[in-house]
Amino acid sequence: MSPRIEVGVLGATGMVGQQFARLLANHPWFDLTWVGASDRSAGKRYKDATSWRLDGAMPESVANLTVNECKPGNAPKLVFSSMDANVATEIEQAFAEAGHIVVSNSKNFRMEDDVPLLVPEVNADHLALLRLQRENRGWKGGIVTNPNCVAVPLAVALAPFKKYGILKFITTSMQAVSGAGYPGVPSMDILGNVIPYISGEEPKVEIEPLKILGELKGNRVENLAAKVSAHCNRVGVIDGHTLTVSVELEQKPTFEQLLDDIQNFRGLPQERNLPSAPPVPLLYLHENNRPQPRRDGPRDNGMTVTMGRLRPCSIFDWKFVCLGHNTVRGAAGAAVLNAELMHSEGLL
């Protein structure tokens, strides 16, 4: 049995940081031994510096860790990052320069040409960008990112359509409040209500899937040349982003072909049986009123993207509903799976 790997978390006291702490407790490969947060928290024990917002109790194993400043040095080689966007650029860069592998949930580097934006079932080969990144930037370590919480289920759900040539898709999201962190969305705004706007969300949803679904050509990724239009909304759901999607394809597969492609969709995480990999990354539900966020979001610990209602679209070719757990598959769980993929590739 291979030796365990020590890992750290940058921004460990925030909501996504807490998800990292939860997911890394009892991880079969990784030991969380180092937590970093703002200077205000540094020096305190994690349990004293953190207002635990997740269900259940804080894992014992992290509770007594001492919080560090977010500076490289004594941190483990592998660090997960859930830094706020306004400080992530500088800090993640400092860690990468100092030789750390930064597996980041922050948006800052996602669209950089030499940074992988990974969904391991979809574009594991984009990890090759790491070599370019090191050459370009002279870093000993590197940065690998996971997508926005809407882009993940979109990319997974559209991956089986890719071989038919995706030309356009329009999507409307109904997003859970946990995506806004804590305190996040005021209850006065969302109880019995819908907010038809999420700051900064639509541009991310319109560009990130194109990179994820893009082709690695030499040492660069050629984005998918599809047009995307997104309408992002907040609804009174705790976890799980639900999306309606209409998509136009170049080729015209039958319903049976598409459904078959969807149901047989698997990736490297399933092939290698990575610890956080769901058995079926894209689960098609045949009931006509599924997927639903409260009922289907938690499947396989939140790592399965669910899909349903595939039917012809009278304007484009097909329309469907898909759903992903935003704080797991769309955030911390995505990063952990990325790290597992990297380990299985011998990159850690």
Next chain:
Amino acid sequence: MSPRIEVGVLGATGMVGQQFARLLANHPWFDLTWVGASDRSAGKRYKDATSWRLDGAMPESVANLTVNECKPGNAPKLVFSSMDANVATEIEQAFAEAGHIVVSNSKNFRMEDDVPLLVPEVNADHLALLRLQRENRGWKGGIVTNPNCVAVPLAVALAPFKKYGILKFITTSMQAVSGAGYPGVPSMDILGNVIPYISGEEPKVEIEPLKILGELKGNRVENLAAKVSAHCNRVGVIDGHTLTVSVELEQKPTFEQLLDDIQNFRGLPQERNLPSAPPVPLLYLHENNRPQPRRDGPRDNGMTVTMGRLRPCSIFDWKFVCLGHNTVRGAAGAAVLNAELMHSEGLL
């Protein structure tokens, strides 16, 4: 001052029937003097036959009316109908034959060639179909319908775009639970959840706006030749359906032109100052997170359609959000406004 007009309600004990009772109490023109319901209720007083589900108390004026069977005869000439679809065809027809004007919220006759499907601000001229209807069917009375609760805000919001040639639109609805009546949607299904399906809804949403936005040519309506694709969802909201819309136009107006058209959109109800007409039928809200169903649905007693976030769509031309109060503007209030229009046209 003109004499008051007696009116009746078919299906008066159901949810939409109760809305009729509420809206007709204190109406400046109409007196609700007759209520009809199922045989089981006939003979009872309205207050004994009805489980009142609306906020506030049952209006005194209706409480002591005796419930009649849904048969023409002693009913007033003008009857509103909120019959269940499985009985509406026969009953509404019987009333129309017997000389009654049936102003119906039921879906049964909406798409018949000789039946007006009215939104008075949009297609008041379609009332001309009544003549054809009488000729065709030999009825002394007639049937006039209002659209589905999603079709109303869609038609109102798209009306200002019509002059630029509407080619296509894709819409995703986030619909309130009151649209499903009572008991309707179980709380176990919708608390903290989204249901991405509403039985029978999408076909109605895809066809009704085309008739409403169609052109009266001679004595028939030529439907708008646009393509429509709808995704209908239920969310945990009490009243108010929120829609995202992407639309493609033949001509290419500027943002300013469009906004101007939207803000200046008025119809006959405003011109004639009909009692239930909202001052501004389509209210554009400039805040980037509006309209919202809980906050904007109740404007002007639920009769105003609100709209916001008009912006370019990277696939079609424009995208926006619109919202209508489903049990008022999308049901009983729509029918009352239809009757007011007919009265102002001298048709009652």
Next chain:
Amino acid sequence: MSPRIEVGVLGATGMVGQQFARLLANHPWFDLTWVGASDRSAGKRYKDATSWRLDGAMPESVANLTVNECKPGNAPKLVFSSMDANVATEIEQAFAEAGHIVVSNSKNFRMEDDVPLLVPEVNADHLALLRLQRENRGWKGGIVTNPNCVAVPLAVALAPFKKYGILKFITTSMQAVSGAGYPGVPSMDILGNVIPYISGEEPKVEIEPLKILGELKGNRVENLAAKVSAHCNRVGVIDGHTLTVSVELEQKPTFEQLLDDIQNFRGLPQERNLPSAPPVPLLYLHENNRPQPRRDGPRDNGMTVTMGRLRPCSIFDWKFVCLGHNTVRGAAGAAVLNAELMHSEGLL
């Protein structure tokens, strides 16, 4: 017709301040001509200084008022106050010294011996404390307060029991999120959840009703000598605090006597037909599942306290449910009614 009275609002940009602005627009006696807020807002127009959080649009009449610093001087004689507790003491005192009548929703002076804590239907005679207050403090003006949002419905519901000698009552509240202001309760905390704690609330609920229900003896109020125990909880409701109450009485009225007392309960506001007075201040609902906050909170613009389920308690004598609209009857509406009472007493 008597001349109109100019009024001001201290803390006008906050949530309760906005309720004042809403309630004072179109008031038959009062003209809101002056708004005060923090130094940061002073000098701006009200509409530029305020994030309007209430349903519907900001009243035109207040939108263009210039925000003043909260200093006496050019303010009208009558000012409503919804200052934060941490600044209310100093500012309200400064206004009272300078000759203003401060009708306050803040908690700071509520329990002072020489300050009326008013519910006009219950203890209008406590206004007499104003004389004492002026003597004690040498103020030319004065301060009159309204109770906490739970204490109001409790005091109104218990008022008819008072003549039988209230010995003890235990109450559990289920309180709406609007009571916590904006942004207030995070949606992550309350969606599909109950929070069994509200900071600082139980002590207020346990003491304020005793003063309201107390007897004016000479120039002081002797608090009701009852024991009170409160359990305060937050639930996912927008407006309306629901309370269960078990009460022990010295005398033993019959159910019919009590119900009669409850249904006939009226006060000075009803007698004098004050503009904001509900026709029936304590409305008993006979359905076994009422009152309910969403359905019964808004009755009579939120000014009616509703009550139901009066039945024997196997430990004390009686138990029941009561409900009040927390931001209207329990805050701004309470203060407006206090001012109307004072005006009808010739005290303005």
Next chain:
Amino acid sequence: MSPRIEVGVLGATGMVGQQFARLLANHPWFDLTWVGASDRSAGKRYKDATSWRLDGAMPESVANLTVNECKPGNAPKLVFSSMDANVATEIEQAFAEAGHIVVSNSKNFRMEDDVPLLVPEVNADHLALLRLQRENRGWKGGIVTNPNCVAVPLAVALAPFKKYGILKFITTSMQAVSGAGYPGVPSMDILGNVIPYISGEEPKVEIEPLKILGELKGNRVENLAAKVSAHCNRVGVIDGHTLTVSVELEQKPTFEQLLDDIQNFRGLPQERNLPSAPPVPLLYLHENNRPQPRRDGPRDNGMTVTMGRLRPCSIFDWKFVCLGHNTVRGAAGAAVLNAELMHSEGLL
């Protein structure tokens, strides 16, 4: 290793029946091999007869079982019952006569003198009533019941107080919608609302805890001689009933004594390490705003009762908040634990 025990479920297609199916899949001792339901379902496969309402998928192991009529004969000796109250008396009796052990969640036999009403941590010794039951009724089998979903957390939370002499308690419940089954509570009734009434609930809450906390004297149970008053409410929560409790005691322990008793409270299930036993049956949470149903209900698969906010009551002695998962600890999970206790006692 002991041989596995075959079990059946009466009323297997309902909501509680589905919980049984879920909890018994992968049970270390029990194999669910027999399901019974109404005649309408009999003969169908379970998956065809059942609208699965629980989160996640129906367990494979039950999906293909053929549904039987609810008649003894080929059923296993041990059957769990979640029959509707209107048929449970006759059917459970028939099974007990025929030699089956019926472990029932139905209310019908709970208060019979010779039927155990069990909470294994509290009154495991009441199982002795089974002997009396067999003598009285001449049954070869027998019936054992678990309490109402509010009575369970009440009884567990009050158990540590028992030694100090419980004289009185008043409780207000805030109950989840899952307690009403499916379709159960209409969303129109509970979204953003509270319903201060649950049909038939308060009498059960006022009597069942007295039997559970009663003393076995010879072959009968002497109920606890305490007075109880309950206020039951429905709130917009999926799972988890939250209770406020004020309790008066004969003796006067200190806070430290009581807290110590609460934190050290354990029972036979913990001692014997029964498969469904939570490690700590009554978990005291020290944060001042806990327990909360969404966050604390699911602890230890829903089997832990949580408690918090123990503090002096100004009328009685102590007040606190407690919480139990209603469909697990308050229904199917309670029955499974009862069966595990019986097995560990050699009674199966």
